[in-house]
Amino acid sequence: SSELTQDPAVSVALGQTVRITCQGDSLRTYLASWYQLKPGQAPVLVMYGKNNRPSGIPDRFSGSSSGTTASLTITGAQAEDEADYYCKSRDSSGYHVVFGGGTKLTVL
Amino acid sequence: EVQLVESGGGLVQPGGSLRLSCTASGFIFSNYAMTWVRQAPGKGLEWVSSISNNGVDTYYADSVKGRFTISRDNSKKTLYLHMNSLRADDTALYHCAKYWVASVPSVDDGFDIWGQGTMVTVSS
Numbered sequence: 069s070s071e072l073t074q075d076p077a078v079s080v081a082l083g084q085t086v087r088i089t090c091q092g093d094s095l096r097t098y099l100a101s102w103y104q105l106k107p108g109q110a111p112v113l114v115m116y117g118k119n120n121r122p123s124g125i126p127d128r129f130s131g132s133s134s135g136t137t138a139s140l141t142i143t144g145a146q147a148e149d150e151a152d153y154y155c156k157s158r159d160s161s162g163y164h165v166v167f168g169g170g171t172k173l174t175v176l
Numbered sequence: 177e178v179q180l181v182e183s184g185g186g187l188v189q190p191g192g193s194l195r196l197s198c199t200a201s202g203f204i205f206s207n208y209a210m211t212w213v214r215q216a217p218g219k220g221l222e223w224v225s226s227i228s229n230n231g232v233d234t235y236y237a238d239s240v241k242g243r244f245t246i247s248r249d250n251s252k253k254t255l256y257l258h259m260n261s262l263r264a265d266d267t268a269l270y271h272c273a274k275y276w277v278a279s280v281p282s283v284d285d286g287f288d289i290w291g292q293g294t295m296v297t298v299s300s
Contacts, residue, residue, distance in 0.1 A: 097283065098281075098283055098284075099283060099284040101286030101287070103221070103287070105221070109292075110271065110290040110291060110292045110293065111213075111221070111271065111273075111287075111290045112290070113286065113287060113288050113290075116276075116284070116286050116288075117284050122288060152220075154220065154221050156221075156223075156286055156287070158281055162281050163235055163281060164223065164235065164237065164238075165211070165223035165226065165235075166223065167213075167220060167221040167222065167223060168220075169220050170220040170221070
């Protein structure tokens with residue numbers, strides 16, 4: 069079982085705001101990063117660190133972290149944001165990478 | 177263009193072996209740690225193994241430890257995953273990915289470039 073917990077599915081109306089969360093004790097020590105997966109495509113890094121967007125990622129994506137919870141927020145969700153989103157951090161030992169179980173985002 | 181291209185996947189019988197390769201271009205390969213991540217059909221992402229930029233430090237998921245070996249050849253800009261004693265539950269799309277740091281683990285590390293993946297199917 070994953071040491072990072074994500075809601076399996078979330079939906080958002082087009083243009084509205086959605087927050088995807090990731091919970092785990094190791095997030096007190098290790099920062100999370102977020103990855104977007106679309107069918108048939110390589111995963112894409114969309115957020116890392118406390119709130120850092122890689123170049124090319126729209127500014128509607130933002131991140132935050134507090135205690136044992138990391139969050140990815142999409143402000144003004146677009147149809148192309150429909151995808152699976154995974155958080156990634158480390159386990160309590162620090163030596164192993166862990167992914168959350170993934171959140172399927174549906175844009176209505 | 178920064179790119180990672182995996183190869184070496186295929187159909188293999190249970191108990192068999194396979195070697196995956198990941199060829200890098202567009203960045204200084206020897207400056208960054210690398211990793212393998214897999215996704216079984218219908219499942220989520222699962223970390224498999226990581227290696228530091230100089231190849232000295234390696235890490236494995238419990239599910240593959242003792243069966244898989246990660247290595248790299250910085251002169252060839254290539255990452256490898258040697259897989260032995262393959263099982264049906266190793267069936268997955270295997271991605272290689274680049275860390276944005278040289279040495280792992282670190283408090284803030286992750287994967288900024290991913291390959292498209294190579295499919296491994298373990299079946300008789």
